[in-house]
Amino acid sequence: MSDSPTSEPTSGPEQRRPAAPACASASDAPRDRLLAEVAALPSLPGVYRYYDADGQVLYVGKARNLKKRVSSYFQKNHGGTRIGHMVTKIARLETTVVRSEAEALLLENNLIKTLNPRFNILFRDDKSYPYLKIASHAYPRVAYYRGSVDRKHRYFGPYPSAWAVKETIQLLQKVFRLRTCEDTVFCNRTRPCLLYQIKRCSGPCVGLVSPDDYARDVAHAERFLLGEQQEVMEALQAQMMAHAERLEFEKAAEIRNQLSALSRVLHQQAVDIGSDKDADILAVRVQGGKACVNLAMVRGGRHLGDRAYFPSHVEDAASVRAEEGEDTEGEAPDAPIEVQVLEAFIAQHYLESPVPGLLVLSHPVSGGLLQVLTEHSGVKVTAVHQPREQRRVWLEMAQKGAELALARLLAEEGSQQARTRALVEALDLSPESLDSFRIECFDVSHTAGEATQASCVVFENHRMQPSQYRRFNIDGITPGDDYAAMRQVLTRRYAKLAEAVQKGEARLPDLVLVDGGRGQVSVAREVFEELGLDLGVIVGVEKGEGRKVGLEELVFADGREKVSLGKDSAALMLIAQIRDEAHRFAITGMRARRASVRTRSSRLEDIPGVGPKKRARLLQRFGGLRGVAAASVDDLASVEGISRELAEEIYRALH
Known part of the structure; x- marks a missing residue:
C-alpha cells in the first residue's frame, strides 16, 4: 500500500490531473477548461486538491468516486455559504488516483499535514514523543530518549511527557536498580557512584553484580513495562525461594527487598492499574x-x-x-x-x-x-x-x-483580543480587521559591539508568530553603533517590501515597533522616507524614568506628541510583551553567534558528514569542542549517529 502522490495506480488514467488556471483571462474559457477537466475525471477512488489563483491550496478531500464527488462542487448553487465562497476561489485542481479507500485516507491526511489547506481541520504537533530506552549493552542502560527509534535498542512508549518518562526511570531504579550513566562514564569508573550507595543502582560498572543477575533484572524491568507486574512478582518469589533453599540468604534478602519495593510501587499506583495494558x-x-x-x-x-x-x-x-x-x-x-x-x-x-x-x-x-x-x-x-x-x-x-x-485557551485568546483592541483604540488605528492586525517589532543586541544581531518578531491574529521571526547579522558598521544597526535591519527588511507595496502586491504591517526612543525613531523615519513608506506606522518604545517597567512612553515618527499609556493599560501590556519577545529573540541569537565565534565550533561544521544534530550530540556528550578534541576514536564512535569511519574523520580533522 502506498501513500505517495506519485504512486502508480493499479488501473485507470494518469494520476495527476491539473486544470488550467481559472484566472488566465476575463472570459469564461478558463472556467470551461476547469469543468472539462472535472468531466474527464475517472470513477475511481482518489484524492483531490483545490487551488486558488495564487497557487495556495484551499481544500484536500478523498472520494470513492472522484468524478461524482468533484462534480458535485460545480453542479450545485452553494450561494453565500463557506463552501460557495471556496468554490468561487477554485482556479485549478489536482487529483491522484489510488487503489483503495485506505490509500485515499492516508494520502489525504498526509497532504493535509503538508499543505495546510484553509478548509480542512488541521492538527499540528512539532514535538516528538519521548520514549524510555533500554540501550543494547552487556549491562543495558535505561535512559530518556526522543527521536526516531531503531532495532538496535529496546524502546517503551511513547509517553505523553518527559516527566512521565523520568518518573518511570526513577521507579525502575528503585525496584530493579538499573544503571542510567553514559557508557563513557560507565567504562571509566573505579568505584561505585552515589546511586549505588542509596540503592538505586546495583553497581555493574565495578563488577558488584554478575552479568546473569543484571540481565535478569533487565528482563524483569521489561516485563514490568509491558504490564506483566503479577508475572514479575511470581518470578521474583520463585527466585527468592530457590536462593533460600540453597542457603544463599544474602541473595534471597536482596530479592525480598526488590519484592517489597515493587509491592510499594504497585500499591501507590493501584488507582491507575487496569486490565488494559496499552x-x-x-x-x-x-x-x-x-x-x-x-x-x-x-x-x-x-x-x-x-x-x-x-x-x-x-x-x-x-x-x-x-x-x-x-x-x-x-x-x-x-x-x-x-x-x-x-x-x-x-x-x-x-x-x-x-x-x-x-x-x-x-x-x-x-x-x-x-x-x-x-x-x-x-x-x-x-x-x-x-x-x-x-x-x-x-x-x-x-x-x-x-x-x-x-x-484556558479561550480565556487566553479572549485576553489577547482585548489587548489588541485596546492598542488599536489607544493609538487611534483603523486596521482592516483585528484578526489581521499585524505588528513587527525590531531590536538590536550585541556585547560591546561584538556579534551584533537584530531581530524582527511578528504579532498577528492576536498571538506571536514564531515561524515568521527573522534574525539579521549586522556587518559593516562601527561596533556598538545601534543607530547604524537599526538603519541596516530596517532597510534590509523593507526595501523589497516597499516595491511590492507600491505595485499593490503586498501590504505594510499595521504597526512597526522599534525598541528605543527618539534616536531610533528618527533613524526609522529616515529609512521609511527614503523608501516612500507611511511614517504613521512607526512607533518607538522609550523606557521611562528609572527604566522601570510600566513607565514606557510611545514615540511617533509622524510628529505626534509622546503618549504615556499607564502601567495598568492593556495596550501597554501588549507592547511590552512584543518588545520583550524581540529582545529575547535578539539576545539569544547574539549569544549563539558570539559563542560560535569564541569556541571556533566552525571546525566541526567544516567536517563532511557532521550536520547540526550530530554536532549538537558531540558537544553535549563531551561538554564542548575541547572535550570533542580530547576524545578518542572509540569515544567518538560511541555517540549516537557517529559511525566508526566518521569518528576517524572527526579525529583527524581536530588533530
Missing part, C-alpha cells in the same frame, strides 16, 4: 469556534498522563463538510463537529505515531477509519465510546482535561 483515551470538546482533543496514554497498565491538542480551521472545515450534502458516499457529512474533529485527529495523529490496540473515545467514529488504522499499523485496532469501570474513569479524566484546556 490504550489511548481520546476526549474532544468544542466551544466558541475552538476545539480541543485531549489524549491520555495507558502503557503497561499505567496511566501516564495526557496532552491537549488544538486544531486550526475548525469552523471553515466543518462548514464545508456539512454542506457537501449526500455526495460524501456514506461518510456522515452531517456528523457532529466533535466527531469530525476526532476523526481528523485520529487519521492525522496515527499516521506517524504508533497506535495501541484499544482506543477509548468520547464519541463514536467510523468503522472504516479503524479498519484503515489496522491495515496501516498492522495492529488490530478496536474502539469503545461508552466504556465501563476503569475505562470510564479514564475517559472522564480525559474529558475533564479537555474541558479545562479549552477553557
Whole structure:
C-alpha cells in the first residue's frame, strides 16, 4: 500500500490531473477548461486538491468516486455559504488516483499535514514523543530518549511527557536498580557512584553484580513495562525461594527487598492499574469556534498522563463538510463537529505515531477509519465510546482535561483580543480587521559591539508568530553603533517590501515597533522616507524614568506628541510583551553567534558528514569542542549517529 502522490495506480488514467488556471483571462474559457477537466475525471477512488489563483491550496478531500464527488462542487448553487465562497476561489485542481479507500485516507491526511489547506481541520504537533530506552549493552542502560527509534535498542512508549518518562526511570531504579550513566562514564569508573550507595543502582560498572543477575533484572524491568507486574512478582518469589533453599540468604534478602519495593510501587499506583495494558483515551470538546482533543496514554497498565491538542480551521472545515450534502458516499457529512474533529485527529495523529490496540473515545467514529488504522499499523485496532469501570474513569479524566484546556485557551485568546483592541483604540488605528492586525517589532543586541544581531518578531491574529521571526547579522558598521544597526535591519527588511507595496502586491504591517526612543525613531523615519513608506506606522518604545517597567512612553515618527499609556493599560501590556519577545529573540541569537565565534565550533561544521544534530550530540556528550578534541576514536564512535569511519574523520580533522 502506498501513500505517495506519485504512486502508480493499479488501473485507470494518469494520476495527476491539473486544470488550467481559472484566472488566465476575463472570459469564461478558463472556467470551461476547469469543468472539462472535472468531466474527464475517472470513477475511481482518489484524492483531490483545490487551488486558488495564487497557487495556495484551499481544500484536500478523498472520494470513492472522484468524478461524482468533484462534480458535485460545480453542479450545485452553494450561494453565500463557506463552501460557495471556496468554490468561487477554485482556479485549478489536482487529483491522484489510488487503489483503495485506505490509500485515499492516508494520502489525504498526509497532504493535509503538508499543505495546510484553509478548509480542512488541521492538527499540528512539532514535538516528538519521548520514549524510555533500554540501550543494547552487556549491562543495558535505561535512559530518556526522543527521536526516531531503531532495532538496535529496546524502546517503551511513547509517553505523553518527559516527566512521565523520568518518573518511570526513577521507579525502575528503585525496584530493579538499573544503571542510567553514559557508557563513557560507565567504562571509566573505579568505584561505585552515589546511586549505588542509596540503592538505586546495583553497581555493574565495578563488577558488584554478575552479568546473569543484571540481565535478569533487565528482563524483569521489561516485563514490568509491558504490564506483566503479577508475572514479575511470581518470578521474583520463585527466585527468592530457590536462593533460600540453597542457603544463599544474602541473595534471597536482596530479592525480598526488590519484592517489597515493587509491592510499594504497585500499591501507590493501584488507582491507575487496569486490565488494559496499552490504550489511548481520546476526549474532544468544542466551544466558541475552538476545539480541543485531549489524549491520555495507558502503557503497561499505567496511566501516564495526557496532552491537549488544538486544531486550526475548525469552523471553515466543518462548514464545508456539512454542506457537501449526500455526495460524501456514506461518510456522515452531517456528523457532529466533535466527531469530525476526532476523526481528523485520529487519521492525522496515527499516521506517524504508533497506535495501541484499544482506543477509548468520547464519541463514536467510523468503522472504516479503524479498519484503515489496522491495515496501516498492522495492529488490530478496536474502539469503545461508552466504556465501563476503569475505562470510564479514564475517559472522564480525559474529558475533564479537555474541558479545562479549552477553557484556558479561550480565556487566553479572549485576553489577547482585548489587548489588541485596546492598542488599536489607544493609538487611534483603523486596521482592516483585528484578526489581521499585524505588528513587527525590531531590536538590536550585541556585547560591546561584538556579534551584533537584530531581530524582527511578528504579532498577528492576536498571538506571536514564531515561524515568521527573522534574525539579521549586522556587518559593516562601527561596533556598538545601534543607530547604524537599526538603519541596516530596517532597510534590509523593507526595501523589497516597499516595491511590492507600491505595485499593490503586498501590504505594510499595521504597526512597526522599534525598541528605543527618539534616536531610533528618527533613524526609522529616515529609512521609511527614503523608501516612500507611511511614517504613521512607526512607533518607538522609550523606557521611562528609572527604566522601570510600566513607565514606557510611545514615540511617533509622524510628529505626534509622546503618549504615556499607564502601567495598568492593556495596550501597554501588549507592547511590552512584543518588545520583550524581540529582545529575547535578539539576545539569544547574539549569544549563539558570539559563542560560535569564541569556541571556533566552525571546525566541526567544516567536517563532511557532521550536520547540526550530530554536532549538537558531540558537544553535549563531551561538554564542548575541547572535550570533542580530547576524545578518542572509540569515544567518538560511541555517540549516537557517529559511525566508526566518521569518528576517524572527526579525529583527524581536530588533530
